[in-house]
Amino acid sequence: MGKLQGMSEASVTNPAPVRRKLSAGPLSRGDKWFFRTASIAANFAFVLVALILISLFIQALPAITSQGLPFIYGTEWNNSKDPIVMQIGPMIWGSVLVGALGVVFATPLAISLAYLIVFLLPSRAAKAATTLVDLLAALPSIILGLWGLFVFTPVAAQWSSLLNSHFGWFPLFQVSTTDNGFLGSPFIAGWIVAIMIVPIITSITREVFSQLDGDLINGALALGGSRLSVFRRVIFPTSSGAVVGGVLLGLGRALGETVAIFYVLQLSFDFNWSQILEPKGGAVASMILSKFGEASKEEVSGLIAAGLVLFILTLGINFLASVIVNRAQPWRKI
Amino acid sequence: MNSLTKASTLSSENISVWFGQRQVLSDVNLVFPANKVTALIGPSGCGKSTFIRTLNRMHELIPGAGLAGSVYLDGEDIYGEEFDAVSVRIKIGMVFQKPNPFPTMTIRDNILSGLRLSGRKLESADEVVETSLRRASIWNEVKDRLNDQAISLSGGQQQRLCIARSLAMNPQVLLMDEPCSALDPGSTRRIEETIKELSSSMTIVIVTHNMQQAQRVSDQTAFFLADDNTPGGVVEFGATEQVFNGPIDQRTNDYVNGHFG
Amino acid sequence: MSFAPRPSVQPWARVNKSRKSQIFLASVLPLTLSALIVFFTGLDQNWALVGVFLPLQLVAASLVGFLAFGRRGVGDSFLIVLVVFLSTFVLVLLVSVLVSLVSQGAKAFSWTFLSQNNIYVSNTTSLDFGGVGHAVIGTLMIVGLTTIVTVPLGLAMAVYLTQSQSKTKGLVRTLTQAISGLPSVVAGLFIMSLALTLGWERSGLLGSMALLPLMLPTVARVAEEALRLVPVDLRYAALALGAPNYRAFFQVILPAAKSGLVTAILLGVARIIGETAPLLLTVPINNGTSWNIFSGNMMTLPAYIYGYLASVFEPSQNRAWGAALVLMILVALLFGATRLLSRSKSLKSKPTKQKASK
Numbered sequence: 001m002g003k004l005q006g007m008s009e010a011s012v013t014n015p016a017p018v019r020r021k022l023s024a025g026p027l028s029r030g031d032k033w034f035f036r037t038a039s040i041a042a043n044f045a046f047v048l049v050a051l052i053l054i055s056l057f058i059q060a061l062p063a064i065t066s067q068g069l070p071f072i073y074g075t076e077w078n079n080s081k082d083p084i085v086m087q088i089g090p091m092i093w094g095s096v097l098v099g100a101l102g103v104v105f106a107t108p109l110a111i112s113l114a115y116l117i118v119f120l121l122p123s124r125a126a127k128a129a130t131t132l133v134d135l136l137a138a139l140p141s142i143i144l145g146l147w148g149l150f151v152f153t154p155v156a157a158q159w160s161s162l163l164n165s166h167f168g169w170f171p172l173f174q175v176s177t178t179d180n181g182f183l184g185s186p187f188i189a190g191w192i193v194a195i196m197i198v199p200i201i202t203s204i205t206r207e208v209f210s211q212l213d214g215d216l217i218n219g220a221l222a223l224g225g226s227r228l229s230v231f232r233r234v235i236f237p238t239s240s241g242a243v244v245g246g247v248l249l250g251l252g253r254a255l256g257e258t259v260a261i262f263y264v265l266q267l268s269f270d271f272n273w274s275q276i277l278e279p280k281g282g283a284v285a286s287m288i289l290s291k292f293g294e295a296s297k298e299e300v301s302g303l304i305a306a307g308l309v310l311f312i313l314t315l316g317i318n319f320l321a322s323v324i325v326n327r328a329q330p331w332r333k334i
Numbered sequence: 335m336n337s338l339t340k341a342s343t344l345s346s347e348n349i350s351v352w353f354g355q356r357q358v359l360s361d362v363n364l365v366f367p368a369n370k371v372t373a374l375i376g377p378s379g380c381g382k383s384t385f386i387r388t389l390n391r392m393h394e395l396i397p398g399a400g401l402a403g404s405v406y407l408d409g410e411d412i413y414g415e416e417f418d419a420v421s422v423r424i425k426i427g428m429v430f431q432k433p434n435p436f437p438t439m440t441i442r443d444n445i446l447s448g449l450r451l452s453g454r455k456l457e458s459a460d461e462v463v464e465t466s467l468r469r470a471s472i473w474n475e476v477k478d479r480l481n482d483q484a485i486s487l488s489g490g491q492q493q494r495l496c497i498a499r500s501l502a503m504n505p506q507v508l509l510m511d512e513p514c515s516a517l518d519p520g521s522t523r524r525i526e527e528t529i530k531e532l533s534s535s536m537t538i539v540i541v542t543h544n545m546q547q548a549q550r551v552s553d554q555t556a557f558f559l560a561d562d563n564t565p566g567g568v569v570e571f572g573a574t575e576q577v578f579n580g581p582i583d584q585r586t587n588d589y590v591n592g593h594f595g
Numbered sequence: 596m597s598f599a600p601r602p603s604v605q606p607w608a609r610v611n612k613s614r615k616s617q618i619f620l621a622s623v624l625p626l627t628l629s630a631l632i633v634f635f636t637g638l639d640q641n642w643a644l645v646g647v648f649l650p651l652q653l654v655a656a657s658l659v660g661f662l663a664f665g666r667r668g669v670g671d672s673f674l675i676v677l678v679v680f681l682s683t684f685v686l687v688l689l690v691s692v693l694v695s696l697v698s699q700g701a702k703a704f705s706w707t708f709l710s711q712n713n714i715y716v717s718n719t720t721s722l723d724f725g726g727v728g729h730a731v732i733g734t735l736m737i738v739g740l741t742t743i744v745t746v747p748l749g750l751a752m753a754v755y756l757t758q759s760q761s762k763t764k765g766l767v768r769t770l771t772q773a774i775s776g777l778p779s780v781v782a783g784l785f786i787m788s789l790a791l792t793l794g795w796e797r798s799g800l801l802g803s804m805a806l807l808p809l810m811l812p813t814v815a816r817v818a819e820e821a822l823r824l825v826p827v828d829l830r831y832a833a834l835a836l837g838a839p840n841y842r843a844f845f846q847v848i849l850p851a852a853k854s855g856l857v858t859a860i861l862l863g864v865a866r867i868i869g870e871t872a873p874l875l876l877t878v879p880i881n882n883g884t885s886w887n888i889f890s891g892n893m894m895t896l897p898a899y900i901y902g903y904l905a906s907v908f909e910p911s912q913n914r915a916w917g918a919a920l921v922l923m924i925l926v927a928l929l930f931g932a933t934r935l936l937s938r939s940k941s942l943k944s945k946p947t948k949q950k951a952s953k
Contacts, residue, residue, distance in 0.1 A: 017350045017361075017402035020413055022394035024760055027420050027839040034841035035759055041751030042763075045770040048808060052777070052785045059788035112681035120678065129686070131934070136689050138926050140869020142897050143919045146904055147692045150699075150912070155641075162642055195688055228670035256778025258872040259897075263905055285780045285872070292876055300791070307784035311777060318776035392835060397760060424837035434832045438850040451838035451846055496832070503836060 052311075060305035062298065071305065075269055079299055086302035090271045092309065094186065094282020098261065099254040101190025101276060102197055107247055109194070110201035115231075117202075118209040130206065137199035141260040148192040149263045156191055157182040160277045175277050184266030184279035192260050197250035204246030208239040245325030252317040256310065258285035284310045342408045342506040343368050344389060344426070344537055350565070351384055351393065352400030358384055360565035362403075364556055366507070371529060371538040373548035373574065376558030377594065381566035382541045385558070386509050389539065390426040391419040407506070424452055427505035431512040433492035435484035435499070442480040444495055448503045462502050470498035471528045490521025497528065508532065510540040514547065526551050545590055549578055557586045621659045625651035652676050693923075700920025703913040709921070712894075713882040718908045727918045729884035730899040733799065734925075736888050737878070737895060738868050740803040741810055746860055749814030753859075756815075757822045758844060775812035782808050783876035790877075797879050799888035802895070805873035814863040821855025822848065854936045861936075865929040869922055871897035896922045 026032045064071065067086055074087025113133065117126045160182035167173045175182070182188075212235060220230045267287055268280035288303045288310075295303060344366040351359035359381045366372045374382045387393040389405055391412060404411045412422045435444050445463045449456055456462075463480065467473040472494040476487070484495060493513060500508060510529070514522040529538060529551045542548050548555055555577040560566030570577055570586040581587045588594055629648040633640060656676045660668030708726040716725035752771070756764055777785075786805040795801065825848050833843035849856075874895050880902065881892035896918055903915040 017348065019352065019400045019402050022399055022401055024395045024397065024399075027418065028841075030841045031839045034754075034844065038751050038755035038759055039761070041748055042755040042759075042761075042767045044748060045752065045767050045774070048811075049770050049773060051789070052774075052808065055788040055792055056781075056785055059791050109681050109685040112678045113685055115678050116682040120675070132686070132689065135927065135930055136692070138865050138930055139692065140871070140897065140922060140926065142869060142871045142900050142904075143696065143923060144692065146900060146915060146919050147695055149904065151691060151695045152688075158639075159641055162639060166642075195685075195692075198685055198689075224667075226664070226667040226671045228674045229667075231674065252776055256776075256780070258778070258780045259901065285778055288780050288784065289872055289875065300787075304784050304788050307778075307781040311781045314776045314778055315773055318772065322772065390835065392831065395831070395834065420837050420839060423835055428835040430828060430832065430835075432828060434826070434828045436829060436832070436847055436851075438847075438853075447833075447846070448836035448838075451833050451836050451842050453839075453842065500836070 056304055056308045056311070059301055060308050061301070063301035063305040066298070067302070067305075071302075072309065075271060077269055077302075079296060084296075084298045084302075086299065086305075087269075088284060088287065088306050088309070090269050091267075091282040091284045091287045091306070092313075093271060093273070094265075094267075095255050095284045095310070095313075097272070097274075097276070098186050098189045098193055098265070098281065098283055099251050101186060102193030102254045103247055103251050105191055105194035106198045106201055106250060107243075110198045110246075111205055111243065113198070113202045114205035114209055117206055119227075133199050133202050133206075137203060139196075139199075141196060141257060144192060144196055145260045145263055148188075148260060152192065153183060153188055153264060156188040160185060160187055163187075164277055172274055173277055174275055176275075180279050182277055182279070184264065184281070185277050186265065186272065186281040187276040189261040189265040189281060189283070190276070192264055193254045193257055196257060196260055197254055200250045200253060201243070201246045204249070205239065205243050208242040209235065212238060241327065242325055245321045248317055248321035248324065252314045252321065255314050255317065256285055257283075258289055262286045262289060342425075342537060343406075344507050344539070345406045346385075346389065346403065347406065348403035349385065349388055349405065350402040351381065351388060352398075353396065354398040354400070357565040358560075360567045362568055364568065364571060366537055366539050367554075368537050369533055369535075370553040371533045371540065371551055373552035373555045374539065374541045374558060375543065375545060375548050375555060375589075376560075376566075377589070378543060380558045380560035382558050383511050386428075386511055386539060386541050389507075389509055390428055391422045392428065394419070420452065424503055425505055426507045426509060427500035427503055428509045428511065429493070429497050429500055429513045432516050433489060433496050435487070435492050435495050437483075437485045439484055440481045441476055441484050441487070441495060444484045444499050445502050448499055452503070466498040466502040467495075469501050469528075469532065470494045471524060471531070472498060488521075490517050490524065493517060493521065493525065494528065497525070501532075505536060507537045507539065510538065512541050512543065515543065522547070545578070549574060557581075557583075557589060559585060559589075621655040622652075625655050649676075649680060652680070696916070696920055696923055699913070699916035700923075703917025704920065708914075708917055712884045716882070718906055718911050720910060722910055722913055722917075725914070727896065727899055727914075727921055729881065730894045730896045730918060731921065732884060732886070733878075733881075733893040733895040734868065734897075734922075736886075737799050737802045737874070737893070738806065738864060740800070740888060741806040741867060742860065742864055744803075745807055745810045745814055745863065749811055749859065749863070750818050750856065752811075752815040753818035753822050754844065756819050758840065771812045771815055774808050775816075777808055779809060779870050780872035780876070782806070783873035786873070786877050796890060797877055798890050799878055799885070799893040800890075802874045802878035802893070803888070805877050806867045806870060809870060809873070810863045810867045813866045814859050817859035817862055818856055821852045821859060824855060825851045854939070858933045858936055861929045861933045865926050868925055868929070869897055871901055874898050875901060896925075 026035055063086060066083060070087055072087075072092065073089040074085075075089050076085050076087050078085045113129075117129050117133075121129060161178070163173045164175055164178065164182070168175075217230055217234060220234055225233075261283060265281045265283055265286060266279040267282060267290065269282075270280055272278055272280040272282070284306050288306055291299060292303055346362055346364050349359065349362040350357060362385055364372070374386065376382055384393065388401060393399050393401060401413070404413060406412070407422075407425065410416055412426075436447055439447060442463055445466050446456060446459055449462070464473060464477075467476060472491060475491065476482075476495075484492065487495060493516075497513075514525055517525070526547060529540065532538060540552065552574045554572060555574045556571040557569045557577060558566055559569045570581055570583045572582075577586060578590050581590060625648055628651055629643055632647055633643045653673060653676050656672035657669045660672030662668070664671065703722050705722075707723065709731070710728045711724070711726035712729035713725045752767070755761075756768060783805045785808070786801050789795070790797065790801060829847050829851060830843055833847045834840075838846075875898055878895065878898065879892040880898050881894045885891055885893045899918045900915050900922070903911040903918070906912060906915075
């Protein structure tokens with residue numbers, strides 16, 4: 001290729017061009033204040049997180065030091081003993097159990113609903129359904145708790161009774177006695193939590209489904225694919241990453257749920273590992289709420305420590321969720 | 335009536351441009367004389383748009399942007415100590431490829447937006463509006479609806495509105511980055527006529543991939559070219575008549591006769 | 596948003612009369628059959644739904660599918676029946692929440708209920724007396740205070756995330772996401788630990804503070820999205836005219852993002868207006884009306900519901916439902932406002948084409 005203008009003999013001996021300093025920063029004094037204010041606000045995020053962790057830690061410290069590691073796996077909470085004993089093992093497990101149940105119940109429901117909205121309903125019905133789901137995502141959890149206690153519990157108790165009478169041989173569905181009417185069990189709490197997180201999972205799944213390439217799916221259909229095979233081979237693999245992320249987000253929400261299951265779950269400091277129909281359950285958030293009103297000074301410290309544990313747990317799950325979603329769909333930010 | 339500022343000479347000296355570590359332009363030396371229209375032509379991707387953004391210090395807004403060399407406005411380096419980016423952009427205006435009137439403003443407010451954005455005082459606003467719209471050859475079409483939303487205009491009208499918006503700042507130089515490529519032939523012709531009229535009061539640099547347009551409006555033409563993975567540069571620069579009808583370089587000949595690009 | 600795969604668009608099928616009647620029979624027959632079985636054998640309804648109706652429906656649909664499309668059709672029918680069944684189930688539950696809210700809440704609803712407070716009300720006082728007036732005022736005040744502080748903060752954070760070049764942007768976003776994972780009860784504990792450390796008294800102010808970390812991530816995230824949606828060439832046009840960044844932002848970008856920013860505020864308020872746990876921990880309740888947010892007791896709607904929820908007395912339960920209805924109406928109003936905003940924005944952004952004059 002011939003010479004470009006400027007590439008004369010002389011420039012061969014010239015030194016490489018010196019880059020000038022360019023900046024896209026403030027263009028005036030007003031700009032300096034503008035960017036400074038924005039930075040201060042952004043730094044507030046750091047300050048807030050630090051403040052949360054530090055103040056929780058300070059007040060939780062007495063409990064942590066006095067209880068030690070058994071705080072996390074022990075089963076006794078006794079405020080009349082001296083020194084006081086505070087352990088939240090069954091509560092942590094209970095939160096996990098209820099959260100897991102919620103996820104197990106919610107996921108097929110949410111995916112079905114998303115599939116219905118995106119692939120089966122005509123567009124006006126789809127819009128109506130979407131609005132309904134979004135409205136319910138905004139539902140305050142206390143309202144769900146109210147409904148859960150008065151309207152849903154009788155129904156769920158009946159399901160529990162059926163499960164117990166037909167499948168009671170299976171360890172999951174065994175109960176110590178059938179006299180309690182199947183109230184206050186992790187099963188019921190799991191359903192309430194499921195209803196709470198269905199809108200979250202449905203929203204994310206619906207978004208992922210509708211972002212799928214329409215041409216890809218139409219092409220598969222035209223080649224003779226059926227709905228089922230298109231779902232299995234095209235829709236599911238592409239969206240599974242984001243859906244898992246959505247499920248984990250729902251789980252994070254479920255773990256922190258307090259008032260929705262407060263009146264519905266019978267708290268007990270006895271580990272209930274898997275008897276989901278038994279009226280014995282645990283939830284760290286509900287425990288905190290129930291004990292806070294009459295807690296002694298040491299108990300308050302214990303409750304704050306429990307809150308710290310809960311926060312760390314939900315942080316971990318949310319972090320996992322964002323990692324999975326970002327890996328599956330790097331162009332999305334949750 | 336505002337007195338129009340005297341048009342200026344713009345020149346670039348040894349301009350090289352980087353995006354991060356990748357060099358995209360090498361050693362561009364061009365002179366844009368006062369009151370003349372200069373066209374920058376060349377195949378897509380060879381750096382014309384990047385180059386024109388160095389002329390009003392818009393290139394530096396891109397993260398990782400790098401620059402070497404100088405750009406002189408009437409003899410003073412716009413990247414030097416005497417200038418800041420804001421004052422450069424007031425003197426050297428720009429019209430973009432896609433018309434971008436401010437959608438939340440009326441036609442009138444769009445014209446005055448430059449004055450408001452740069453913090454200038456608004457004296458005789460109505461005069462400024464009328465003068466700018468006249469110079470952009472759109473006054474008659476919008477004079478009765480200055481308070482309509484700017485986005486209610488057609489594409490060609492919006493682009494002329496953007497030209498008027500830039501003119502309201504009384505720039506000494508007007509840079510135009512493929513201003514007609516998103517428009518229909520009718521609007522294109524109106525704008526080309528406007529360019530010719532404007533050149534009597536300012537210096538114009540126009541990037542275009544339309545060679546007939548370059549021949550119609552410009553006094554001189556610079557032909558840019560870039561090989562794959564090598565920085566682009568100017569292959570030939572001269573009077574439009576000569577570049578198109580008697581090019582010196584074989585590559586220019588190939589391009590203007592449609593052999594590639 | 597919804598694209599193709601609907602039965603009517605399948606190129607290889609034609610839904611003719613005989614097919615339609617097959618589909619009709621396939622839906623109605625299992626239903627009637629199940630109803631008859633329940634009626635005659637007294638089988639429990641729930642059991643019948645899952646154990647009798649669903650399998651019958653699956654078989655019937657598979658049959659129709661097989662007749663229409665062969666083996667392929669069986670899987671498809673299966674899928675559709677399952678999806679419709681599960682979706683209906685969940686929709687019934689969701690609708691049940693709304694329906695019971697309206698039907699139960701209406702019992703307590705009256706002007707008295709909305710305007711009075713509960714100072715002389717006991718657990719068994721009839722519904723003619725007392726109400727949620729004080730709770731509504733308390734909620735509005737506490738949520739209002741949080742909003743006043745959080746909105747500028749969230750907006751400034753959104754500005755930072757979209758306008759500045761700093762390298763710590765990713766970190767700020769991650770931290771904001773971490774804050775959004777804060778369980779609401781822990782938000783209450785956070786403020787209480789601060790209060791214990793610094794010797795503060797419980798009050799409405801503390802409640803507002805507890806709600807801030809719950810509202811902030813929502814406002815910041817939605818505001819950032821709204822700012823991002825503004826086309827970048829508007830910013831360039833403004834800068835090319837000689838604008839410094841802050842003027843480009845306030846005169847061009849902000850107006851263009853207005854409806855999105857209002858949505859951010861509304862969604863943030865909707866997020867915290869129903870939060871219960873943080874307020875229960877930080878704000879002592881009051882049966883009378885309080886106008887002092889900085890000290891003393893104050894009642895809020897969620898706390899009100901919580902208080903009357905577990906009562907065995909019917910008037911109190913009715914009050915809880917009534918308060919829940921009021922709360923839901925507030926949420927629905929906020930929600931409806933965001934829908935209206937997004938609809939009017941999408942109408943405005945289509946430039947109306949003028950006549951041919953160019």
